[in-house]
Amino acid sequence: MTPTYPLRRALAQTPTPLQPLQRLSAQLGGPRIWVKRDDLTGSVLSGNKVRKLEFNIAQALDEGCDTLITCGGLQSNHCRATALLGAQLGLTVHLVLRGEPGVEADGNLLLDYLAGARVSCYPRQRYQADLADILRGWRDHYRQSGAKAFVIPTGASDEIGIWGYVRASEELAGDFQSHGISPHHILLATGSGGTQAGLSVGCHLLGLNSAVVGMAVCDDEAYFQHKIRRDLQLWQQRYGVAVDLAQVEVNVNDQYIGPGYAKAGGEVFETIKLAARLEGLVLDPVYTGKAFHGMIEEIKQGRLPAGGDIVFVHTGGIFGLFPQRLQFRDLWESEKTHHRE
Ligand SMILES: Cc1ncc(COP(=O)(O)O)c(C=O)c1O
DSSP: OOOOOOOOOOOSOOSOOEEEOHHHHHHHTSSEEEEEEGGGSOTTTOSSHHHHHHHHHHHHHHTTOOEEEEEEETTOHHHHHHHHHHHHHTOEEEEEEESOOOSSOOHHHHHHHHTTOEEEEEOHHHHHHHHHHHHHHHHHHHHHTTOOEEEEOGGGOSTTTHHHHHHHHHHHHHHHHHHTOOOSEEEEEESSSHHHHHHHHHHHHHTOOOEEEEEESSSOHHHHHHHHHHHHHHHHHHHOOOOOGGGSOOEEEOTTOTTBTTBOOHHHHHHHHHHHHHHOOOOOTTTHHHHHHHHHHHHHTTOSOSSSEEEEEEOOOGGGTGGGGGGGHHHHHHHGGGOOO
16 A cells, blocks of 8 residues: 655655675575665765655755754764755755764765755763754754754654655565565664664555564664654654554664674674675665674574575665774785785
8 A cells, every 4th residue: 555645855866776686695595685775866865864854855845944953973874965955955954963073074074064064063971961952952043043944853763754765665666576576574774763664664555575674783672663663653643644553563683783883893894895895885884784794694694584585775874984994904905915016
């Protein structure tokens, strides 16, 4: 069943390709792995966020807002996408970021500044304790100066942003049909839960036989079960979608978080190298590399069926790779051995 969509501003380059990873699948000897290339939703807008922001920004424009306020870590992909979309649409963008900026802006933060976003950084503890107040304070500040600001929560993972991946589920259903496959699993990185929420309910509404599994990159399963189910309830209340949410499966695997958010162990960096060399697929250490590593481990340990097809949703994040470049130091150091004197 297809739900009635709210307003959407077309901003993403879609549909994105669904491609098989033949060499990696053969090497692992498990299911055939496909990748949904949502890293190709736009060259600098890349990733999952733009699909959600199509709905959040449409809502902001409909309410007559001229300013977007949003928040995240210093290397937030979501903030970078918002900064660039705001510039594209002539909107002011104010980013509330967690952490102290380094001496040099790198990766996503560099793009935030390039796009002309206003950036306010808050130390971790203050950010965690006062985020709602900080966002409200900035919204009031804009109101007092005659502007109208729209606040988009972390990762655009709210009842509005959910639509982005409900819509993507329809795209996936079309991909499955054209490739003649019926994947038993769809895996993706879960950071604030909105992508997973949209895919889980979208696949349910379409009657797809694919279990959607979020590979947590920061918080544990209990946190995401609660967050995703609460966002789905708010979504249903707001839009009155006829679906029995109790029937929607929410599957979270929190076994591969490693040392913490934006911190990955050596095995994740090895997986990133493997995907780049074997398949020309570039992953990042914060989201997709961690989730992809988890997927490979699940296959190796026989926790995913050995036959059939599975899909990994590549949610973007490439700019998060560069600030962690020193983790790959061995590559250029060992390259020296290929040079002749
Ligand atoms: C590249 C990338 N992949 C995956 C995610 C996770 O998506 P979500 O926040 O919807 O869980 C994010 C953001 O958090 C991201 O930036």
